[in-house]
Amino acid sequence: MDEQRVITVALAGQPNVGKSSVFNTLTGLNQHVGNWPGKTVEQRTGTFAYNGVTYRLVDLPGTYSLTANSLEEVIAREYIIRERPDVVAVILSAPVLERNLYLVAELLGLEAPLVVGLNMVDVAEQEGMRIEPRVLEAAMGIPVVPMTATKGLGIQELVRAVDEVAHGRTPQQPQRPEIRRDHQEVLDQLLALIGARAPEGYPAQWVALKLLEGDGEISALMSQRIPAEEWAAVSRILLEHEDAVIAVAGGRYEWVARMVRAAVVRPRAGQITLTSQLDRIATHPFWGLLVLAGILGVVFWLTYTVGAPLQEWLQVTVVGGLGQLITSALAGGPRWLTALLVDGVLGGAGTVITFLPILAIFFATLGLLEDVGYMARAAYVMDRFMHLMGMHGKSFLPLFLGFGCNVSSVVGARVIESPRARLLTVLISPLVPCTGRMAVVTFLAPLFFGRGALAVTWGLVAINLVALAVLGVVLSKTLLRGEQVAFIMEMPLYHLPNPRTIAIQVWQRVGEFLHKAGTMILLVSVLIWLLGAVPTGEIQTSLLAAIGRGLEPVGRLMGLDWRMMLALLSSFAAKENSLATLGVLFGAGDSAGSLGSVLQAAIGARAAWAFLVVQMLFVPCVATVAAMRQETRSWGWTLAGVVLLLVLSLLGGTAAYQIAGLL
Amino acid sequence: MIDRPGITLALAQLRPGELGYIRALRGGRGFISRLATLGFTLGAEVEMVQNYGRGPLIVMIRDSRVALGRGEAMHILVSPAIPQVASSSPSAAPAYSGD
Incomplete structure (x- = not known):
């Protein structure tokens, strides 16, 4: 027995072949998500056991070929060449067999032992296509296993075939492609x-x-x-x-x-498939936009009607309750310790964590849309609008993620092939109004604008989207000018979603978010608390206040006093922090109702309007900045993005204040 | 298959439902390589699925649906086939003729 030996299997395949279904079914939660060494591309590895042998499964990025057209393709082939996995399992999509076999043709050139998993045979049958795996196997000289991974069919057979090849029991006599x-x-x-x-x-x-x-x-x-x-x-x-x-x-x-x-x-010509029927509406220049708008509406509705109450409950019951618990537990201890834990840690990082339900709902609905194959259609109908900004349809998807959280939009920009368009997307995505900023708006707008609050809210969102479009057009014509990258995108067949794949994906994204909240965001919120407590322990006489007073000349242009400026600054840790800061600085006690009346008395509607405009456009929060640094791998571009938004927001706030003064 | 090698059009000029055979790809090597990988090789059969005359379009190539920008589809040259006698075997298309 060779229990001690770990057999390494690389999982290869083109995009949209159900490779993650296979990976998740085999490894379950025994998986690790990281990055490929030195790259920003996600690497997933996992383990499973078969016949007492441990298998290490490495999920290669989904690629159409092994030519260096993208980072993913370089990663996939370098892994096979340098790490020499024992077996490469290629997952193919049966309904798109010919194009999928192209990758097999490329892999044969690398002389790695291959096993073919012929996935989605059920979809192929629905499309009227019949494939004989044995005939294909005989023609290629490598094992072919028919599968329907979403139903778990064929997975065991694939593992058996991999095991046979790994132990040299299946001789590989492939028919290799030749050049013309x-x-x-x-x-x-x-x-x-x-x-x-x-x-x-x-x-x-x-x-x-x-x-x-x-x-x-x-x-x-x-x-x-x-x-x-x-x-x-x-x-x-x-x-x-x-x-x-x-x-x-x-x-x-x-x-x-x-x-x-x-x-x-093959099916007889003229057969109308489910995908063609759905696409008549989903990709139509007019109906397609309506469908997209409807889907977005439902996603937002779900996020706010299910997520927002959960968020509030976490904020009031869990974070508030923990705060009271800490206060009473440390009643005899030093006051600064209580303040650090309650105001610094819970008030900052704790508040950020309350947004978890909203993010989870967002990730789940988007994961679902992706898994059924809809996302490519959304990118397609948005293509003509994205062209105006020097980008194409694919940039729409990450920008859309930004409505939940800008971090996901910055990270999501990975799907864009061209480095130029990717950078552009990363730079403008902080202008998408995220849930954190919308929380501030939904609290302040009714206080100052009463019945007009909804109109003001929509106006603020519109200002951000116009700013995003203008910035996109300007950047693509100046700093980031370059060749338009070709819009070439596969439109996958629609198919039923795999709940397991979506659940694992949400679980991993949530884990990443919690990790960030526990490190970077925690650090910055404690730092801001510290600046507000040093040297006297009173925020009015602290370093933070001194900074705020130093900023007053800038604030005056927008009608904002030092306290408003500080609220703005503190939104750098997390956007919704500005509410907490206003609460502390206006000494309004703890209940939101009284903060409302104090604010109403202290600030005019004109200044409040200017404040809302600036905070909507202001520099991205620290988590987003960290993501920007990670994705651009350049402090220069990250800082450029931050400075750009700083200037834009101050100009916007000044304009909002001065124009409101004329009315 | 009835093929009319004399006439060459840009792929973007095909109407929905029309078939064509790829004759040439114009553009940078990266662009050509990405297209060739997806099956846009010389002689391959391509069917226009959606084309509204402006904006991006969708074609069917080697059993897969591919969305292309209009600009990209202008750089792919095809010779149109007569739809009603279209063959279902792309491998029977004319051989590579060089440049």
Whole structure:
């Protein structure tokens, strides 16, 4: 028995093939989410046991090919080349078999032991397509296991096949794709020039093909290893055959056509599928927008009607209750300790945690929309609007996430291929009004505007969205000018969601959020509390107050006194902190009702309006800034984004105050 | 399959329901590589699914639905086929002819 040995299996596949279903079914909660070393792409690994042997499953990023068109593709192939997993399990989507086999053609070039999981055979049957796994297996010379992962069918069979290959019981005799005959000669020339100089683990034939395909990463690698004059010869050949990329891909698709010829029976033409029927409405330029608006409406309605009361309950009962508990437990202890725990830790990080239900609902509904295949349709109908900002449809999705929390929109920008569009999305996403800011607005607006509160709220949201659009247009025409990246996006087939996959995803996102609240946000809220307590213990005479008074000249332009400026500053820790700060500074006691009347007496409607405009546009909260730093991997761009919003918000507040004065 | 090699159109010019065969891809290597990966290789059969004359469009290639920006679809050249006698076998399309 070889219990001691851990067998490593890499899970490969194109996007939308149900790979995460397979991963989650196999590993359950025995998984670890991190990042690929040095990259911002998420890495998921997990373990499972079979026949007493421990298997380590590594989920490779979903990629259409292994050419360096994206970071994900580089990560996937480098993992296979450098880490040499014992088996690579490729998950294919049966209804889109031909295009999925393209990835198999690429993987065969890497000479890794393969097992094919032919997933979604149920969907293929619904579409009227019949596939013979045994015929396909015989044609390719590698094991093929039919599966319906969402129902758990075929998973055990896949594991058995992986186990057989890992123990060398299934000989691999794959039929490898060949290059088209008209390019064979060039390939041979390149092979001769490369000789034995390909790095260890890189098959020479594969390297030559990647050079022909114009793969930047491999060209850079080989130009280091080949003497200059020989590299010049390589470059000359490549320049003469710039069009080879199509021939190489064509060769792989010829192989695919040979593999499927006997194995697939297609539906008769003209059959109208479920996906085509749904798409008639969902992707229609007019009805599609209505559907999108309706879905967004339901998501917001759910978030606010189910999430908001839960949030309030957590705030009042849990955070408030804990505060009272700490106060009474430490009654005999030092006063500063009570204040640190109650005002610093609970008031800051504790308040942020109360937003958890709202985030969880948001993550769940979005996960559901993604899983059924709708998200690509939303991106599609929004494409023409996003073009105005120098972006395309795919940027809409992360921006939309921002309504829940800007952190998710910054992190969500990962789905965008082009670094330029990704950066642009990260920079403008803090302008999407998040739930934290909306909490401040929903509290203050009724106090000052009575019946007009709803109109003011919508006005504030509109100002933010207009600012976002203008900033997007300006940035894409100035600092971030560049080539429009092509809008090419697969529209997956609609299918039933897998609750397990969505639940695990929500669980992981919530965990990430709690981790952030427990580290970065905690640190900053304690720091702000400290500044408000040093040196006298009274906030009115603290360092924080001194800072606030120093900012008064700026505040005067917007009609804001030092206390309002401080409330604004404290929103840096978490947006909803400005309410807490106002409460402390206006000495209003604890109940919100009395804070309301004190504020009404102390601030005019004009200043309140200006305050709301600034706080809606103000610099992103610390959690968002941390995410921006993580995603851009640059303090320069992160600071640029913060300064940009600082300037924009101060200008906006000043304009709001001065224009309101004219009316 | 009836193929009319003489006529070449931009993919964006096909109307919904019309079929074409890919003749050429124009653009940078990255763009061509991404398209070729998705199955837009020379000779491949492509069907227009949605095209409203402006905005992005949807095509069917190798059994998968792909959304393309109009600009991108202008860079893909196709020769139109007569729809009612369309073949279901893309591998029977004409061979690669070089440049």
